[in-house]
Amino acid sequence: MGETAPSSAQAPRSRARRREAGTALLFLLPQIFGLVAFVGVPLGVSLYYSFTHWDLVAPEPTWIGLENWTHLLEDERVPKVLWNTIKFIFTGTLSFLLMSLVAALLTYRPRRGVAFYRALLFLPYVLSQIAVGIVWRWMFNTESGPINAAIELFGVDGPQWLLDPATAMPAIALVTTWQGLGYGMTLYIASLHGVPEALPEAAKIDGANAWQRFRHVMLPMISPTVLFLVVTSLIGALQLFDPVVAMTTSGGSIGMAGGPDDSTRTVVLYMYNQMFNYNERLSGLGYAAAIAWVLALLTFVLTLVQWAFSKRWVFYAGEGAAKKGGQG
């Protein structure tokens, strides 16, 4: 009798566990279906497309083996669009990370009125990148725009901004920084609020100046947030599209964006061009899929590198404790 008791108790328990798993599956069903149908399967299919040629006029894609991939290496616009993305990372991403930290340091202390400053700094983030791009297109206008009008007050001619290949990408970077600043600031503020007040105070008593307190106390404490922002803003930088279209389109068609002289044509814009223009031998969905896969591989490698290096500089306050458990 005493021996049958545990096994008979186990049967209903395992049945209950199975029922729980069944209910969980039902709760998760839409999300799992979405992952499979809109991410998993398309990911594989686009890899398949990258080995085909398809201009959508033909009923089916034609297998062409590695031709798209070898063409990527010969296509002189590929290094160009990659270089444009690197330009953006070293202007737009870097300035976003730094300026939003400055904004957070200026506004994170709870004082009267500080909520108002934060709200205004955050405002551009909720606007559409197209609307923002259009407004800044006007700001950068070389004939009657306010920026160059202000510069001319000092008796100097302003830069040609969006008309000059040397300044077009930095100008776009300025706009994306302006628009994204509030987002970065909000995350930095939340993180700064998590730093125990005793820490910088103790450092102050030990004679650390403001910079040292920031560099050696605050910055390590908020480094997980810095890592999060670095990773996500790099992923976003690789996908730059809307601001370029809004600020460089001439002639009303997206296909015309990316100027002057291709200096702002990004990877995604080039993919768009190849997807809908069929005036070259290989252009079409197949070549566009190969470009998209380059983007995916770049994202993957960059994220891995970030993650590997993060062990050197990211400091987790609760390290070793339960913190590492189920958290991404």
Place this chain on the structure above:
Amino acid sequence: MTVTDTIKVGAPSLAAQPAPGFHQARKRARTGFYHVGMTVLVVLYILPVLWAASMSLRTDAHMFDADQLIPHPITFEHYVNLFTILPDFGRYVGNTVLIAVVGTAGTLLSSSLAGYALARFTFPGQRALLMVILLTLMVPPQVTLIPQYVIFRNLNWLDTPLPIIVPMLFGGALPTFFFRQFFLTLPRELEDAAAIDGAGRWRTFFSVMAPLAGPAYLAMGLLTFVQLWNSFFVNSIYLQDQNQWVLTQALQSLIGRYNSQYGEIMAGVTLVSLPIVIGYVFVQRWVVRGIAFSGMAN
């Protein structure tokens, strides 16, 4: 505290001479300086937004005058002209609202169900599933776009809102993770109480947990709505027929074609942004909290 006191005592006797009010006055001056500086900074910061709205109300003769931040005389002619250039503006509003409302509602429902299951159920493969969901955040949407485009084309869904709405109905990696993190913060006792009262897991979710997650729904809902309202890239792929356009596409069509008509362009920018800005004024707190929470969740 005692240490700092010692330092003050040890300071040169000159510092001890001024009246006790001196230190406070200096502090007040510094606070005043901070507020003046910040006010100038934030006003300069949103000047482009103010300038755009102001241009939409100026007469053409004064369009480029520097002293027209507050337009005088005010005119609404650019708004009237905008509806001549884009006679279907009302339709674009309708298309945009449809996508934003249905897409947001669908994402919230599917993602909160999935997030709840990941937070509160135990089942085999739970951690693996969470990892897969987080990994998909790394997949650029452009990679999955091309096969999706082919599928939706074969379904004859091009130039309908379906290719944008339908994927949203099945949730998203980020909102699902967001809801998981949120449900983890709620106490288990409430569910235990509901279970004792005989409520099944579905009833517990819909009548106890979902209402408790109100702030999470509000914050995530606002973020999703704003993102859909502002989105351009996918819309420009799927909605090439002018009748199906959303507002961002209508705006984009103005540049290039009506480059010199600044009044009309800025009227368009203002009309598209105004609902979001007005909404933002009221719910700003929730948007910011949602973003802070989603960032903290990592």
